[in-house]
Amino acid sequence: xxxxxxxxxxxxxxxxxxAQAVKCLLAVEENFxxxxxFTEGLIGAAAMDQTGNPLPDATIELCKSSDAxxxxxxxTPKYDNDPNAKxxxxxxxxxxxxxxxxxxxIRPVKVFPALINNSPIKRSVxxxxxxxxxxxxxxxxxxxxxxxxxxxxxxxxxxxxxxxEISRVAHMAFKAAKKRKGKLTLVDKAHVLETSRLWxxxxxxxxxxxxxxxxxxxxxxxxxxxxTLKPTSFDVILADNMFGDILSAQCNVLIGSSGLLPSASVxxxxxxxxxxxxxxxxxxxxxIANPIAAILSAALLLNHFGLKEEFxxxxxxxxxxxxxxxxxxxxxxxxKYGTSSVGDxxxxxxxxxxxxxxx
Amino acid sequence: xxxxxxxxxxxxxxxxxxAQAVKCLLAVEENFxxxxxFTEGLIGAAAMDQTGNPLPDATIELCKSSDAxxxxxxxTPKYDNDPNAKxxxxxxxxxxxxxxxxxxxIRPVKVFPALINNSPIKRSVxxxxxxxxxxxxxxxxxxxxxxxxxxxxxxxxxxxxxxxEISRVAHMAFKAAKKRKGKLTLVDKAHVLETSRLWxxxxxxxxxxxxxxxxxxxxxxxxxxxxTLKPTSFDVILADNMFGDILSAQCNVLIGSSGLLPSASVxxxxxxxxxxxxxxxxxxxxxIANPIAAILSAALLLNHFGLKEEFxxxxxxxxxxxxxxxxxxxxxxxxKYGTSSVGDxxxxxxxxxxxxxxx
Ligand SMILES: CC(C)[C@H](C(=O)O)[C@@H](O)C(=O)O
Ligand SMILES: CC(C)[C@H](C(=O)O)[C@@H](O)C(=O)O
Numbered sequence: 136x137x138x139x140x141x142x143x144x145x146x147x148x149x150x151x152x153x154a155q156a157v158k159c160l161l162a163v164e165e166n167f168x169x170x171x172x173f174t175e176g177l178i179g180a181a182a183m184d185q186t187g188n189p190l191p192d193a194t195i196e197l198c199k200s201s202d203a204x205x206x207x208x209x210x211t212p213k214y215d216n217d218p219n220a221k222x223x224x225x226x227x228x229x230x231x232x233x234x235x236x237x238x239x240x241i242r243p244v245k246v247f248p249a250l251i252n253n254s255p256i257k258r259s260v261x262x263x264x265x266x267x268x269x270x271x272x273x274x275x276x277x278x279x280x281x282x283x284x285x286x287x288x289x290x291x292x293x294x295x296x297x298x299x300e301i302s303r304v305a306h307m308a309f310k311a312a313k314k315r316k317g318k319l320t321l322v323d324k325a326h327v328l329e330t331s332r333l334w335x336x337x338x339x340x341x342x343x344x345x346x347x348x349x350x351x352x353x354x355x356x357x358x359x360x361x362x363t364l365k366p367t368s369f370d371v372i373l374a375d376n377m378f379g380d381i382l383s384a385q386c387n388v389l390i391g392s393s394g395l396l397p398s399a400s401v402x403x404x405x406x407x408x409x410x411x412x413x414x415x416x417x418x419x420x421x422x423i424a425n426p427i428a429a430i431l432s433a434a435l436l437l438n439h440f441g442l443k444e445e446f447x448x449x450x451x452x453x454x455x456x457x458x459x460x461x462x463x464x465x466x467x468x469x470x471k472y473g474t475s476s477v478g479d480x481x482x483x484x485x486x487x488x489x490x491x492x493x494x
Numbered sequence: 495x496x497x498x499x500x501x502x503x504x505x506x507x508x509x510x511x512x513a514q515a516v517k518c519l520l521a522v523e524e525n526f527x528x529x530x531x532f533t534e535g536l537i538g539a540a541a542m543d544q545t546g547n548p549l550p551d552a553t554i555e556l557c558k559s560s561d562a563x564x565x566x567x568x569x570t571p572k573y574d575n576d577p578n579a580k581x582x583x584x585x586x587x588x589x590x591x592x593x594x595x596x597x598x599x600i601r602p603v604k605v606f607p608a609l610i611n612n613s614p615i616k617r618s619v620x621x622x623x624x625x626x627x628x629x630x631x632x633x634x635x636x637x638x639x640x641x642x643x644x645x646x647x648x649x650x651x652x653x654x655x656x657x658x659e660i661s662r663v664a665h666m667a668f669k670a671a672k673k674r675k676g677k678l679t680l681v682d683k684a685h686v687l688e689t690s691r692l693w694x695x696x697x698x699x700x701x702x703x704x705x706x707x708x709x710x711x712x713x714x715x716x717x718x719x720x721x722t723l724k725p726t727s728f729d730v731i732l733a734d735n736m737f738g739d740i741l742s743a744q745c746n747v748l749i750g751s752s753g754l755l756p757s758a759s760v761x762x763x764x765x766x767x768x769x770x771x772x773x774x775x776x777x778x779x780x781x782i783a784n785p786i787a788a789i790l791s792a793a794l795l796l797n798h799f800g801l802k803e804e805f806x807x808x809x810x811x812x813x814x815x816x817x818x819x820x821x822x823x824x825x826x827x828x829x830k831y832g833t834s835s836v837g838d839x840x841x842x843x844x845x846x847x848x849x850x851x852x853x
Contacts, residue, residue: 210685215684215685215711223685224685225685225686229686255615255616255619255722255723255724256614256615256616256722257614257615257616260614276635276651276653276687277686277687279650281687281688282688283688283691283692287657287692287695288656288657288658288692289654289655289656289657289692290654290655290688290689290691290692291638291652291653291654291655291688291689292635292652292653292687292688292689293650293651293652293653294635294650294651294652294653295648295649295650296648296649296650297647297648298646298647298648299647324736325574326569326574326582326583326584327584327588327636328635328636328640328651329640329641329642329649329650329651330649330650330651332642332649333642333646333647333648333649336646352574355739355740355743356739356740356743356772357743357772359718359740359743359744360743360744360746360747360752363614363615363722363744363747364614364747365614377683380714380715381714381715381718381740384714384715384716384718384719385718385719385722385744387719388719388722388723393719413715413716
């Protein structure tokens with residue numbers, strides 16, 4: 136298969152973890168006989184420093200002319216805490232999601248057996264956790280109108296959802312549930328928010344087309360409790376932009392490190408693959424960041440194009456790195472292996488097997 | 495001391511857990527020579543059923559003429575999932591908070607040594623957890639303008655904050671931090687939300703009056719991670735209405751049951767004391783609900799009026815119930831003791847000691 140892949144490293148550890156993802160894709164290319172082309176683009180603080188714009192037009196064009204996008208991370212302390220800034224690194228990511236209409240963010244969470252003792256949560260509680268969050272990604276309060284009064288004393292953010300925005304991501308989530316354990320949990324705050332009530336109504340309607348899927352409504356407070364208390368009770372979680380963001384952050388904890396969870400952001404025409412973790416600026420350039428979330432994001436990219444064996448090969452190599460303890464310090468508590476050594480090990484172990492692994 | 499206390503049981507398990515709190519206050523009255531008067535008022539679904547209004551005027555008047563309010567819980571399945579409902583049980587609670595201007599919700603979270611194995615989180619992670627959440631309670635997205643388009647396809651919720659709303663709750667939180675470990679964490683989403691940026695600016699200004707308190711800014715995603723990964727790193731958490739709601743739900747998990755955490759909602763003129771848990775309608779009338787959160791809320795009421803010894807006596811009795819395993823099924827995994835037996839045990843053990851206990 137021929138694939139043009141845009142590589143947007145972004146800020147902090149973004150570029151260095153993506154470099155490992157690219158290494159792994161190169162190994163896949165070689166071992167499975169594909170043809171991948173990688174082109175780098177600027178985004179975030181890195182783009183602001185060079186062009187004044189966190190999402191230069193050239194980057195948008197690159198993404199639109201590529202088959203898929205790999206994205207690293209965004210944000211640096213330099214641009215934080217300036218309440219008067221007109222534009223921020225994060226806007227680059229938000230605009231890109233909007234521009235490419237990447238309305239569904241898919242975040243699979245599965246406990247890695249070899250890492251189970253790494254979790255702050257008891258083994259008995261997390262064993263068997265296998266859920267996926269479908270987070271709406273291009274609307275809600277992150278994209279609603281914002282305002283700050285002229286004297287700077289009153290601020291607003293508008294959370295707005297349309298039936299159409301809800302229904303399209305809901306269909307994605309129901310389709311996934313149908314192929315999985317047939318359970319979908321809609322997380323909201325319907326006793327308080329009007330948008331949540333619209334979500335409930337629309338999702339209930341969409342549910343009628345999926346009679347084999349069991350729909351449960353849950354308030355965000357209860358979901359936040361259950362996510363730690365009984366994560367195995369979830370199959371597919373559907374949530375708006377903000378609730379999905381918070382719940383998936385919580386999932387990082389389940390599996391023992393923030394450096395492990397990948398995600399796919401998909402729309403009708405484009406698809407972007409990005410680790411859930413942040414830009415971790417303190418670790419930048421130190422060769423200590425965990426590249427697994429980025430590598431697994433690359434695996435999701437392969438899966439997106441139907442390259443199931445290739446996906447399995449990457450996942451198998453990641454599991455092997457855990458078993459052999461070729462891991463970064465966030466997992467081992469020592470600096471034994473650097474970002475790049477872990478990437479080397481995994482890429483060298485990507486072989487043509489026919490396992491049926493999942494992440 | 496003479497105190498007129500309004501008792502608003504509300505829905506589900508609300509009335510039965512509050513009955514135990516009242517039992518304990520009666521024991522305090524007797525053993526410490528006070529004079530407490532209790533008057534019940536209607537709120538929530540119970541009030542809607544009887545008067546059509548989740549917050550009848552009589553209840554508002556009762557609260558305004560009382561020295562303090564005990565509140566149970568709100569919400570029943572009967573009124574859920576009706577997207578066209580004009581008014582909901584929960585509105586009763588929201589209006590009451592607004593009407594009494596209870597702008598600060600204080601949620602102390604301290605692990606109970608006797609219950610530490612009950613938590614889904616490892617002992618080593620939660621041991622020593624002692625934090626308090628200051629949640630803004632009368633503004634933000636829960637109170638902003640809502641809208642639903644005439645054709646029902648577009649919904650909005652407005653999150654709005656003013657400098658004044660932020661600064662008054664911030665002062666409360668800083669004062670608490672000053673008396674505690676001197677650490678305050680402001681939780682927000684400042685890289686995305688305008689209201690969060692206003693919070694950062696105002697809180698940074700308020701911080702100048704408390705040079706002995708160390709202020710940290712943290713994104714809600716990171717806070718949701720840290721709350722499970724390293725809860726001992728927090729001292730005072732300050733958050734807006736929604737983030738504070740979600741974070742305190744997460745805290746329920748830390749200590750092993752949702753039935754344990756009390757809260758105080760205070761304003762300039764009024765104070766209300768309420769368990770953090772919900773109305774748990776499935777348990778209503780079954781004598782299985784955990785009354786501890788309600789009893790500890792009564793303890794916070796005593797503390798609010800400077801009755802420190804009385805507060806300690808209630809807390810000591812609660813600890814004793816844990817040590818003697820006189821607890822409800824959510825803790826023991828059996829129905830050995832009912833709601834009312836636990837209330838009996840604790841109230842009988844409220845004695846005039848001079849411990850220096852804290853919850
Ligand atoms: C950087 C930020 C805007 C982003 C978000 O909240 O969407 C990130 O936290 C994420 O979860 O992808
Ligand atoms: C019932 C609901 C409106 C309420 C809230 O979210 O404020 C409750 O969850 C709480 O936390 O006190």
